[in-house]
Amino acid sequence: MPLLIDILGMLGAGVLVYAYAMLSMRRLSGDGLAYQLLNLGGAIALMINSAVHLAWPSALLNLVWCGIGILAVRRVMATRPWRREV
Secondary structure, three states: OHHHHHHHHHHHHHHHHHHHHHHHOOOOOOOOHHHHHHHHHHHHHHHHHHHHOOOHHHHHHHHHHHHHHHHHHHHHHHHOOOOOOO
């Protein structure tokens, strides 16, 4: 189990770095759903890893990061042009 948690943390860090690199190279838009989902996924993985390893400052930081990510994903989803009104 500890190995899986470490792998999860490494994947989360990799996803965050990948998202930032794609944003910096203008391959992803900061307002886009793909960037926001990558950011949210990486933060969730790092939050779990940090909590399991009792790294509470990092876990709290990633909890806040997840909250921001959830709000950003909701905003992107709410403003998407293909959204149907019911």
